[in-house]
Amino acid sequence: MKTFITEDFLLYNETAKELYYNFAKDLPIIDYHNHLNDAEILEDKNYSNLSEIWLAGDHYKWRAMRANGVEEAYITGEKDDYEKFLAWAKTVPNTFGNPLYHWTHLELLRYFNIDTVLDEASAPAIWKETKQKLATPALSVRSLLKKENVEFLGTTDDPTDDLENHQKMMDENYECKISPSFRPDNGLAIEKDEFISWVEKLARVGDSSIEKYDDFLDALAKRVDFFDEMGCRSSDHGINVMFYEEATHDETAAIFEKRFKGEKLTEVEIEQFKTYTLLTLGELYAGKGWAMQLHIGPLRNNNTRMFNKVGPDSGFDSIGDRMVADKLAKFLDALEVKEKLPKTILYSLNAKDFNVLAAMAGNFQNAEVPGKIQFGTAWWYNDTIDGMEDQMKTLANIGLISNFIGMLTDSRSFLSFSRHEYFRRILCNLLGSWVEEGKVPNSRALLEKYVRGICYENAKRYFCI
Incomplete structure (x- = not known):
């Protein structure tokens, strides 16, 4: 049976076809968040x-x-x-x-x-x-990147990673920019059994000793500096449940010390540690000009039997339904009050929060960069035709879709770049339908600006590529 994917796949009106073929189809790709293996890029596997x-x-x-x-x-x-x-x-x-x-x-x-x-x-x-x-x-991996005209990749990296492969690609001046992204989830997860061993690893890679909370913050700051030297453009944070619980530096330091003594932490103490530590990191990101990505809302490892058998990230995570708005507002405001709020991208795994995040982004915009606070693209379970359209319509309804930084793959496969084509077709069809329904003017110059911006130019500007 022949494929159903025709030349005009997902393009249901003449304006959509014109927008896609004339403006979107051949643009370079900026894939600013994925889980691709940098070693496989280096070796051209x-x-x-x-x-x-x-x-x-x-x-x-x-x-x-x-x-x-x-x-x-x-x-x-x-x-x-x-x-x-x-x-x-x-x-x-x-x-x-x-x-x-x-x-x-x-x-x-x-x-x-x-x-x-x-x-x-x-x-x-x-x-x-x-x-x-x-x-x-x-x-080969590099041929695939070239075939898809990939200009920039943001991999996902733990602060303890040595980034040796990124360094080698920088040294060879590889034509596609491969950028590490700072993912310090392990450093916030003070409640987990692995936390102490991770802190010890952080100390080793920084050739330092971590005996108190200030040492811990200093070690994280040094890794931020190192990642920045390696071309990092963003951090990334997986947040199952949004947190915000105020604490002083001394209170957080006492919580850190308590954990290392093997004492049990309260839920409030865990949240205080996460809050103070991520606020500190947010200030560092702002100083570097990075974007801070907040992926909010998964409910992880739901099947205990299968988790014990095959481990995490194996297909047993689903959508959480905890409240987001109140604590997210307080978290962002705590940075904004100090004029230390970095560029921030807000993603929700639960579509019920689309309006919440789109509205939240509008609270903290300023003249620093258009769309400084982004309502991020449809993520994971929302990465569908309906999900992408809903996310873009919500952004347009509540904010400015013109400044949207567009698609990412969030993938572990080098064949996933066709998802950018998928997104671009959906975007052009949406804009084309608005034109043909008389909802927006049929101005090719203005429409070109929207398409080129959302598919490529906004992300290029946002991440300073």
Whole structure:
């Protein structure tokens, strides 16, 4: 069966087609948040097969396979790559309405020129053809980045990472800018068993001793300096539940000391530590001109049996429904009062908070940069046609979509850059529908400014690329 992805895929009116082909299609890509492996970029890796580049680590696909009754052995278990691919191929026809159906066939078409629908019958031929093509220089990691015209990548990195691969790519002046992003979640998670060992690792990489809270803050500040030297443009924070509990420096230092003595912390103390520490980091980010990304709202590791079997980030996280507005407002305001609020991007995993975040962003805008506080793109479970349209409509209703910094992949796969095409088509169709419905003027100059800005230029300016 031939693919359903035609030239005008997702473009349902003539204005949308004109906007996409004339202004969006060939723009460079700035992918400012993803989980790609910097070592594989450095070595210019060739993947062996579709399972290796497609299924390994992709909890989106894993969840779909489980929902289709696939045994875990074919997902994260002991079955070989071909068997796992066949299990995915059998699942694909059942994914109508899920973005995975579109993404799967976009990737087959764009990277392998395969215009066949993937199912159990077509799987053997597709496996053979893609395996042959993946072995060629044309589909090495760097070739994929070049093919997609990727100008900037923001990887996700722990403060204790040595960034050796980033340093080597800087030294070779690699044409695509590969930027580390500072993800200090482990340094805020004082309640976790691993916290003390992580602090000890932080001390080792900084060749220092951490005996008290000031030492800890100094060590974090040194890593911020180091990441900045390596070209970092943003931090990233996974926040399951938004926190804000005021504390003084001395109170936070006492909490840190209490934790190292092995004493149990109260919920209030945990929240005080997180608040004071992230506020301190926020001031550092502002000083560097970084953006601070806040990913708010996942409910993680819900299936205890499977967590114990396969570990975190394996497809057992879902959408939380805790309140966001009050504590987020206080957190942002605490930085703004001191004129230390960095550029900030607010993401919600729960679509109920779209209006909340779009409105919150408007509280803290200023002349520093257009759209300084961003209501970030539709994330994770919202990364669908409906989710993207809802996010953009909400932003337009409450803020200014013209200053939106657009799409990111948030992916672990080097085949995911076609999601930028997906987003661009959805954006152009939305704008085109507004034109044809008479909601906005049919001004090609103005529409071009919107499309080029949202797809590329706003992010380029925002991250100082």
